Amino acid sequence: MLSQCFERTGKLSDISEAIAAGKRSIELTSLGHPDLPGHFSNLGSSFLRRFYQTGELHDISEAVSSQQKAVELTPLGHPNLPKLLNNLGGSFRHRFELTGELCDIAEAIALQQKALELTSPGQIILHEWSNLGTSFLRRYERTGELADIAESIAAYQRAVALTPPGHPNLPGQLGSLGGSFHHRFERTNQLSDIAEAIASQQRAVELTPPGHPNLPIVLSNLGNSFSSRFANTGWLSDITEAITLQQRAVKLTAPGHLELPRRLSNLGNSFYHRFTHTRELSDIGESVESHQRAVDLSPPGHPELPQRVNNLGISFLSRFEQTGDVSDITEALAAGRRAVELAPPGHVDLPGRLSNLATSFLSRFEKTLSFDDLKESIAHYKSAATATSGPPSIRFSAAKHWATLSHRHFTTFPETLLAFATAVRLISVIAGLEQTVQNRHSQLQSISSFTLQAAAAACALGRPDKAIEWLEQGRCLVWNQLNHLRTPLDDLRVTHPDLAHRVLEISKALESAGSRMSQSSTGTQALMSEKVGAEEEARSHIYLAKEWDNVIDTIRSTVPGFETFLLPPSCTTLLQNLPNSGWTIVINVHKDRSDALALRAGLDKPIHIELPGFSSEMAEKLRENLKKHLVDSKVRMREVEADEEDGRGCKPVGLSKGTVLRDILAYLWKEVVKPIFDALELVRSPPELPRIWWCATGPLAFLPLHAAGLYEKLNSHTIFDYAVSSYTPTATFLTNRVMNARRAPELEDASGLLLVSQPSTPGLSRIPGTMKEVHAIQTQLATCAVRLCILEGEAATIEAGLKEMDNYSCVHLACHAIQNKVEPLQSGFYFHDGPLSLSTIIKKDLKHADLAFLSACQTSAGEEKLSEEAVHLAGGMLAAGYRGVVATMWAIRDKQAPQVAGDFYEYLLAEDGAAMNGSRAAYALHHAMQKLRTRCDNSESSLLTWVPYVHFGL
Structure with a gap:
């Protein structure tokens, strides 16, 4: 009674008297008496209450000691044991809060978990869940382990769900749940988490x-x-x-x-x-x-x-x-x-504190220009960046400052390259596999462009090999992660089938978890049962990612020949596995400088070509001009035009004005493409045009490099005279496809074309030109032995399309498309009964996928905020397994699409009419574009008609 009185009044004399009475009760109780464990427990609770007020280590240690005796004196199976275990766990947690000793919080969690295990079914256990949630939260605050904050939220949600309305503990449970959501928000910046935190805590205040x-x-x-x-x-x-x-x-x-x-x-x-x-x-x-x-x-x-x-x-x-x-x-x-x-060594907050100290030194340096302050700042940023614990975002920010300051003030400092390497590596940690794809893209919006700064610095330091490695490591992360989850395991399966099976199981589960809807979809008004289910999925996702890391580490450390399994490739490795013909041109565009890095199989190192006449500011200006020009020209989507086409076979896509696109193509030719061709000594009109794979960064990724040239009325001078152009998200994509092709099964069994046509999709505008497109393709295949499956109109259902994708190596989609920039894997193609999403396609194991022709609008138009992630349908189809993709940068005309398709397949089937082989798809598109150009002039309207067609991949 004295203890309860203290809880209300806060008078220390009350709790001191309670402790004295508790000690006296123990003295008067004989050993073995059934009430003795309870007396020890009550005494421990009184010490704990006084600790709340005083914060004295003696009080919390006495609480732990008394409650340990209570547990020791209670036999297994006694109904009071779970409660006693839970109380002891709480005291260990409070001692951890005072001392920071990790062994105390580990003991607290173990005891509280055991208490839950021993609780009888149907028994009210809201206190146990709440206490366990608090213990996980405290450990998260110390270590930063995402699994701990997920466990904390899940435990608090159970406590809230078990607490009836009007119960005096409900406000505390709600407040604790909100606190855990708040902590996770500070780590992930997901607004759904802070909305949940505020909603829970507001209810707690009201109650x-x-x-x-x-x-x-x-x-x-x-x-x-x-x-x-x-x-x-x-x-x-x-x-x-x-x-x-x-x-x-x-x-x-x-x-x-x-x-x-x-x-x-x-x-x-x-x-x-x-x-x-x-x-x-x-x-x-x-x-x-x-x-x-x-x-x-x-x-x-x-x-x-x-x-x-x-x-x-x-x-x-x-x-x-x-x-x-x-x-x-x-x-x-x-x-x-x-x-x-x-700060204790290894504390989760240490990198942040080091960064703050570094910032203070930097601020004083900017005032005094004392290089001692600058060196101190760099040293502390380095310590923060290389810490073994702490939020990856904090460590990345520190590494970014370390690298930037070193490069700016100590250009030849040996650690400058190490600083950039550390920062680039941390980008992939920030966008880790424990998150949904949507959340990873959200994290990357503000950081992935740093890779371009790192590459620019490497070029300035004469290390183009490092520039290539960092660009490969820090760009297209989400697609690369998906590629890792789908890596062939044939070699591993030969010697370690158990490990291969484990990798396969985890990778499939991670793919599924990564494509789930984000937790914001549950909403703050959702039922608690729905929220608990969503958190269960998130928690499982975190443990899957940890298991993935563990099995990959096991493979690298125990399997001979797999020491670099799924590690970022070195520049040397890339050069060894590129396609045997043609050049891969990586163009890095940053505000500091612009550089082209030419790669070719057999080279020892990249050929570095500076581009002094091009800048990121100019690239951004050109991108904005093109975007505005497309809007002004009413280029939005593939629509039917009632006008008759003119005698040339080309009609304006819209009301195009001026020479914006022609000027952009001329500038790209003069300042980007022609300098590269000159450096590589590529000649005009060679016997056979070589391949060029363009890998552009920043705003340049949204510009039509493949069509660069001088389009004069009588005498054009263009890229088409020198090479056949393709695009690739990264050089690694090409090397992976080359290596996979060496061990992939032959395509003959599945060789053929699946043709999906949707002239009239329910709820969307009609595109009757798709019927002409089907006829044009049928005409080309009529004299060949190539298998053809046509799904048109009502027959083109999602189920039918997915089924036939297994049976045909190539797919041609003549339909509407949807580009979902918020959740890229929900982008897709409209079939008769709805959109077929990329997430659904990717889940298929398309072993024979070869070529995808996306005859829809804007299928290679990416997200401007994610220029380094290739967030478009073409990139998604490559990720789904197709070796090559024909796509469009902006809207295509319904009248030209059948002509392009007919000319494309005419060329593709000319060499081998018995099989559908996508290896010549880039040449086929080049052929189709040349024929379309002959039917057009060099006017702005004509350029808008054919320039959008592009080829990706092999």
Whole structure:
């Protein structure tokens, strides 16, 4: 009763008397008495309650000791054992919170999991789930393991689901659940997580009565979530609400309360976030004051003291950057050093604190120009980047600063290349396999372009080989990951069939998990059972990714000859496995410089060709001009035009004006393509045109390199006179296809063409030209022995299409297409009964996939925010297994599509009419475009008609 009284009043005399009574009860109870375990447990609880108020290590150690005795005295199978185990686990967790010893939190989790295992079915166990959730959360805060935060959310969700309405514990359960969502948001930046956090914590506030001792912490935590969302979105209403809530929480907290420093630190963070938006000195002054009070009130050795000191340093730094007051940067550096010194080795927050200290040194360097400060900054950024723990995004940011500063100020510094290599490697860690494809693309939007900076630096340092390796490692990550999951295992299966089987099973499961819908689809209004199911999938996904890493490490370390299994290829390896004919031209476009890197089988190293006349600014300007020109010319989608075509067979796609496209093609010729051809000594009109595979980066990836040239009225000088052009997302894609082709089964059994035509798709505009397209293709195949399957109109269902894709090596899709830029794997092609998505196609094991002709609009038009990821239908079909793809950069005309298809297949079947072989598809498209050009002139309208056709792959 004294203990319960203390919970309400907070008077230390009450809890001290309770402890004394508890000790006396144990003294009066004989050994073996059935009440003795309960007396020890109650005494431990009283010590724990006093610890909440005092934070004394003695109290929490006594709590652990008493509760351990309670467990030891309770026989297995006793109904009270789960509760006692759970209480002991809670005390271990509280001791961990004070000392930071990982063995304590591991013991806490083990005890609480055992308590759940021993709980009888049907018994109410909401406390157990809640306590387990808190323990996983605390370990996550220490180690940063995503599996721990997923386990925490799942446990809290179960606790909330088990808590009936009106139960006094419901506000606490909701607040804890919201806290875990908030922590995950800070790691992933998924807005669905912070929305869930705020919704749960708002309910917790609503259900907590005025005057309740838990109200301040619920208010403060809700303020944290609003503050974090503001930092991500910039919504001023959020930060205003955060400060109001946290000021109220501080006001309701008694002086000397153990939680007061934490609430002051939270308030200081919110004032800091508002300052970053408003630049009001009063806000950063309030931030410094709140953080200083939090530090002053924190006892030495408190596990949160390093973070509170770190926060204080950040605020001092921000005020220095605003006012230039040297005393502020001195305080910032002192706080930063102390925060680093106080952090335990391997702590998840250490890279962030090192980065903050580095930023303070850099800020002082910019003021004083002292190279000692610059060297200190670089050294701390390096330490943060190379740390073995901590969020990958923090380590990447540190590596980026390390690399940029080293290259800018110490160009020949030996570690500059190491810094760039570290940063590029971390890009793939940030977009790891434990996330959905949508989330990976979201993460990559702001970071994948760094690869171009790294490649530009490598070129400047005379290391084109490193430029190639980094571009291959840091671009098209999602497609490369999918390719890894589908890597052939024939060689591994010969010597280690068990490992091969394990890789196959995990890869299939990861493919499925990666294509699942993101958790935002559940929504904050979804039923708790639905949310629990979504979290279960996410948690399983994380463990699958960990298992994948483990089995790959096992293969590399134990299987002879597999030491580099699925590691990024070296430049030498790439050069050894490129196609035997033609050049692969990788063009890196960055604001610092532009370079072409020419690769060819048999070379020792890339041929480096500087492009001084081209820049990323010009590439972006050309891309914007082309985009605007297409809109002005009403080039949007494949539509029927009622006009009769003119005598040349070409009609304008729209109302094109000026010479925008012709000027773009001329500029690309003069400043990009012609300098490359000159350096490679390619001649005009050779006996047989060589192949060129273009691999463009940045805004250049959205420009028609394949059509570069001078299109004069009488005498054109174009790329068509020199080479047959194709595109490739990466050089690695080509080498993988070459190596896979060497061991792939012959295509004869499945050789043939699946032709899907949708002249009238329900709910979409009609495209009757597809019927002419079918007729044109049938005409070419009529005299050949090539198998042909036509699915047209109502017969072209998703089920039928998928079934026939297994049976035919080539597919021709004459239909509408949809490009989903948010979830690229949901992009697809409209069949009669709906869209056939890439995710569905990719799940098929298309062993015989050879050629896909995508006679639809904008099937190679990528996402501008993901220029390095080839987020378009053509890239997706390559990822699905097709060796080559014919696609379109923008809308194609319904009248020209049948002509192009007929000419394409005429050439393709000319050499071997008995088989459908896509290896000559690039030449076939080149032939079809030349014939179309002869029916057109060099006007802007004609260029808009044929330029969009492109070829990808082998």
